[in-house]
Amino acid sequence: METVTLTIDGRQVTVEKGKTVLQGAIEHGIKVPYYCYHPGLEIDGSCRVCLVKIEKMPKLQTSCSTLVAEGMVVSTEAPDVVEARASVLEFLLINHPLDCPVCDKGGECPLQDFAYSFGPNESRMEFPRRVFDGEGVKADVDFGPTLMLNRNRCILCTRCVRFMKEVDGDAQINIVDRGYGSEIATFQDEGVHSLISGNLMDVCPVGAITTKDYRFKSRPWDNPEAIDTICTFCERGCNTTAWLRAKPEWAKGALLVRTTPRLNPDVNGYWMCDIGRFDYHWIEGDDRLHRPLVKMEAGLQQPADWREATAKAADRITAAGTGSLRFLISAHASLEELFLIGRLGSALGTPEDGVAISWRAREKPQPADTKFKVPPIDAPNVNGARDMGFPVKASSDGRPDISAFRQQVEQGRVKALFVFDPGPPGSIGDVSWVSQARASGKLALLIVQGALITDLARAADIVLPGASSFEKDATYVNYQGRVQAASRALPAPGDAQEDWQIFVNLGLALGITLGYTDSAHVRADVAAAMSSNAAYAGLADLAFARPVTAQHWLQASNPSERWKWDVMFQDLPPVKFAGRPDPSSIPTVIPLTERD
Amino acid sequence: MSFHPLMPYGSEGFQKSERTLMARGEPFAFTAERAAKLEDICSKYPPERRKSAVLAALYLVQEQQQYITASAMRHVAEFLRITPAEVEDVATYYVMFFKAPVGKYVLQVCRTLSCALAGAERVTETLSEKLGIGIGETDPSGMFTLLEFECLGACDRAPVVMVNNEHWHEKARPETCAKLVDDLRQRGLSALSGCHLKVEQ
Ligand code: SF4
Ligand code: SF4
Ligand code: FES
Ligand code: FES
Numbered sequence: 001m002e003t004v005t006l007t008i009d010g011r012q013v014t015v016e017k018g019k020t021v022l023q024g025a026i027e028h029g030i031k032v033p034y035y036c037y038h039p040g041l042e043i044d045g046s047c048r049v050c051l052v053k054i055e056k057m058p059k060l061q062t063s064c065s066t067l068v069a070e071g072m073v074v075s076t077e078a079p080d081v082v083e084a085r086a087s088v089l090e091f092l093l094i095n096h097p098l099d100c101p102v103c104d105k106g107g108e109c110p111l112q113d114f115a116y117s118f119g120p121n122e123s124r125m126e127f128p129r130r131v132f133d134g135e136g137v138k139a140d141v142d143f144g145p146t147l148m149l150n151r152n153r154c155i156l157c158t159r160c161v162r163f164m165k166e167v168d169g170d171a172q173i174n175i176v177d178r179g180y181g182s183e184i185a186t187f188q189d190e191g192v193h194s195l196i197s198g199n200l201m202d203v204c205p206v207g208a209i210t211t212k213d214y215r216f217k218s219r220p221w222d223n224p225e226a227i228d229t230i231c232t233f234c235e236r237g238c239n240t241t242a243w244l245r246a247k248p249e250w251a252k253g254a255l256l257v258r259t260t261p262r263l264n265p266d267v268n269g270y271w272m273c274d275i276g277r278f279d280y281h282w283i284e285g286d287d288r289l290h291r292p293l294v295k296m297e298a299g300l301q302q303p304a305d306w307r308e309a310t311a312k313a314a315d316r317i318t319a320a321g322t323g324s325l326r327f328l329i330s331a332h333a334s335l336e337e338l339f340l341i342g343r344l345g346s347a348l349g350t351p352e353d354g355v356a357i358s359w360r361a362r363e364k365p366q367p368a369d370t371k372f373k374v375p376p377i378d379a380p381n382v383n384g385a386r387d388m389g390f391p392v393k394a395s396s397d398g399r400p401d402i403s404a405f406r407q408q409v410e411q412g413r414v415k416a417l418f419v420f421d422p423g424p425p426g427s428i429g430d431v432s433w434v435s436q437a438r439a440s441g442k443l444a445l446l447i448v449q450g451a452l453i454t455d456l457a458r459a460a461d462i463v464l465p466g467a468s469s470f471e472k473d474a475t476y477v478n479y480q481g482r483v484q485a486a487s488r489a490l491p492a493p494g495d496a497q498e499d500w501q502i503f504v505n506l507g508l509a510l511g512i513t514l515g516y517t518d519s520a521h522v523r524a525d526v527a528a529a530m531s532s533n534a535a536y537a538g539l540a541d542l543a544f545a546r547p548v549t550a551q552h553w554l555q556a557s558n559p560s561e562r563w564k565w566d567v568m569f570q571d572l573p574p575v576k577f578a579g580r581p582d583p584s585s586i587p588t589v590i591p592l593t594e595r596d
Numbered sequence: 597m598s599f600h601p602l603m604p605y606g607s608e609g610f611q612k613s614e615r616t617l618m619a620r621g622e623p624f625a626f627t628a629e630r631a632a633k634l635e636d637i638c639s640k641y642p643p644e645r646r647k648s649a650v651l652a653a654l655y656l657v658q659e660q661q662q663y664i665t666a667s668a669m670r671h672v673a674e675f676l677r678i679t680p681a682e683v684e685d686v687a688t689y690y691v692m693f694f695k696a697p698v699g700k701y702v703l704q705v706c707r708t709l710s711c712a713l714a715g716a717e718r719v720t721e722t723l724s725e726k727l728g729i730g731i732g733e734t735d736p737s738g739m740f741t742l743l744e745f746e747c748l749g750a751c752d753r754a755p756v757v758m759v760n761n762e763h764w765h766e767k768a769r770p771e772t773c774a775k776l777v778d779d780l781r782q783r784g785l786s787a788l789s790g791c792h793l794k795v796e797q
Binding site: 174179183185186189 | 620666683684689
């Protein structure tokens with residue numbers, strides 16, 4: 001790596017050649033504000049807030065668009081820089097509504113943060129702000145199926161414009177009526193229609209672009225727990241952060257309030273898709289299984305306890321003949337779960353063609369030259385199943401080819417079928433033929449283990465409630481063959497158990513001792529079994545995230561803002577709900593003074 | 597797209613932006629002749645910079661149908677292989693592109709400093725009175741549209757009125773505005789003083 005050494009604020013810093021002064025400063029923890037710069041987008045240089053003084057240059061320079069050079073002497077604190085920067089912030093706030101108390105960005109807003117740190121104390125502007133609210137006109141407008149745009153708050157940094165052009169590949173956002181009337185808009189107000197539109201909320205440095213999903217739902221300081229995990233909704237495996245809201249047990253509503261992307265340059269960069277971001281409501285939805293269900297003679301499913309359900313399952317399997325049990329497994333099964341299924345299968349004597357791996361593949365319409373392609377396969381672990389020796393057969397369009405297995409079932413050659421489908425809904429692919437075979441009596445015993453009460457679960461003789469990928473520590477192999485960890489963010493609902501546990505208990509009921517007491521042990525054995533495969537080298541030591549305390553909420557998210565929490569805002573007061581309130585501390589009241 | 601089951605599509609429950617939108621207009625396509633002309637203009641730019649021809653394309657639209665419509669912007673976008681949003685960005689920036697039907701003569705009075713000091717406001721007022729229309733409107737006969745413009749670069753001959761984006765009328769006087777309108781009706785563009793630079797040549 002070729003480097004350049006320069007001086008910033010009297011400090012010698014060494015930066016990779018080709019980087020900008022702003023990037024160098026950020027890398028070394030030197031405070032320079034910025035809005036139009038975003039590490040995932042091209043340089044624009046339009047907001048002017050990153051001004052610095054560079055010796056031998058005639059006037060102040062925008063650090064985001066100035067490349068580092070050997071021997072450069074930069075100052076971010078010279079009096080003229082401080083003054084110019086404050087003026088730029090004053091200008092940026094001329095029309096800004098400062099409605100932070102009702103703004104979704106409040107608490108994680110670079111405009112707030114930088115205005116506090118670098119802005120003037122007061123504005124000298126006395127004329128009315130430019131507002132879009134008026135008779136029959138609203139500042140808040142519909143911005144496509146997922147987003148809202150508040151035109152009053154926009155500071156015209158064009159990050160959203162560049163995101164659509166550069167990353168999405170379809171420049172749907174433009175600036176209309178340029179000049180005093182400049183306004184962010186889409187062609188003929190058609191809104192943003194993109195599979196990765198949610199990222200616009202992340203790139204927008206103010207509360208101008210918000211998602212309809214998260215809007216008015218929570219505030220950063222009410223989300224005291226953020227958990228670094230991965231998305232398991234397709235084979236890409238984007239690195240994400242799951243956000244949990246603080247709420248008393250009895251309060252309505254979900255704990256999980258949003259997912260945001262987490263930087264991983266090799267997998268997802270700064271982005272994630274809208275499916276991964278918004279399709280989480282099922283996790284705490286009404287369709288979750290809370291208790292095991294056992295079908296009674298009359299054909300009705302009754303809730304049962306675990307002992308009863310596993311015993312019943314074992315009895316029925318034994319009655320059908322243990323060797324006749326067949327497995328239909330969703331490619332959402334983690335490495336640990338696949339490993340346990342493999343152990344169970346070999347103990348029961350399941351033949352090679354007695355297991356099928358299924359998933360859903362969908363065409364996801366995206367612009368041809370998009371930089372963020374969402375893979376068609378809606379399952380995180382197709383590669384893991386293949387690596388572990390499961391029969392993974394895919395047809396050319398990405399769909400699973402399980403026709404031979406299906407034939408066995410439809411021709412009545414399978415006596416007992418165990419289906420594992422940990423969700424999301426539909427992600428196992430088409431399984432209506434299983435319910436049909438059960439209904440027509442071709443299949444005598446159907447056991448379903450999963451997270452949701454689906455049509456398939458309704459048809460089952462025994463239903464075992466498992467966990468979603470947000471509720472267990474599990475590992476998956478993405479489309480690049482990368483082993484990644486999804487961390488447990490919440491507990492599974494009701495009596496539902498983590499799936500490794502269900503397999504172990506079912507084994508016990510069948511007289512097979514698998515002998516695991518937690519998923520880390522299973523993982524260690526998977527690692528040992530896969531030791532010949534270099535990609536699995538780190539498997540046993542993969543780190544699982546635990547909730548990050550609220551003081552670092554931004555540290556856990558919003559990668560472009562992350563450095564601020566490392567270098568700038570360490571001294572902020574602790575966040576509500578983080579730790580217990582100290583009864584001896586009497587809140588200080590700011591005295592109101594009359595102004596003359 | 598069905599990926600957002602929980603989100604209302606369209607304006608359900610949310611207000612739409614009220615910015616002035618151009619009309620959709622009749623389906624638009626360049627005449628063969630204009631398409632060929634535009635293709636020729638495009639060939640002057642490197643292929644990856646094809647969109648540089650967007651101004652020329654919009655002028656051609658205006659030449660063909662007087663003003664810009666949403667359908668026309670879509671057609672231009674397809675022609676130049678860019679998105680309609682990018683075309684709209686440019687079309688809304690330049691005041692020379694008319695966003696609504698205009699009259700045969702578009703009178704654009706400069707309102708920037710030099711002209712303003714020389715009485716441009718009076719000129720606009722008189723024109724408005726004479727035509728019985730306000731700024732931005734077209735008279736009932738469909739002959740005149742009155743607009744304001746920023747500096748036309750002819751400050752030494754202020755106030756200046758530009759007609760149809762290309763013709764000049766310099767040193768406009770409020771007293772003679774009524775006559776100018778009548779003259780335009782009768783004699784057409786030859787009623788204008790023209791650009792002194794051209795006249796002097
Ligand atoms: S909407 Fe947000 S990202 Fe887009 S220009 Fe405005 S402030 Fe920037
Ligand atoms: S691309 Fe795949 S892994 Fe990434 S967020 Fe979307 S569904 Fe999840
Ligand atoms: S960040 Fe440098 S000009 Fe905007
Ligand atoms: S101010 Fe009117 S032409 Fe310059």
